[in-house]
Amino acid sequence: MQARHIDEDPSPSPGIVSPRPQVYAASSAHPTPSQQPAKHKGGKWYFAATGHAVYCYGPVMTMPQAPGVLLKVATFCRGDQIMVPLKD
Numbered sequence: 434m435q436a437r438h439i440d441e442d443p444s445p446s447p448g449i450v451s452p453r454p455q456v457y458a459a460s461s462a463h464p465t466p467s468q469q470p471a472k473h474k475g476g477k478w479y480f481a482a483t484g485h486a487v488y489c490y491g492p493v494m495t496m497p498q499a500p501g502v503l504l505k506v507a508t509f510c511r512g513d514q515i516m517v518p519l520k521d
Contacts, residue, residue: 479507482518489517
């Protein structure tokens with residue numbers, strides 16, 4: 434009689450190994466954190482002077498430029514931008 438591996442299916446025919454079905458974990462109906470869209474916490478979308486939309490977390494500030502000229506900027510924006518000039 435032949436010796437069998439533990440993983441082999443005990444079948445009446447020696448030397449014939451029947452395939453074992455693959456068992457997969459049931460997938461949940463909820464997506465994993467890496468599949469979920471990023472949630473914005475405490476920020477707001479602004480229209481930058483360049484014409485692009487930017488998402489910033491800080492307050493909007495008015496910065497003095499040349500004498501008598503003020504520039505409105507959004508602060509702490511995505512993409513490691515500290516200040517983004519806004520379109521008026």
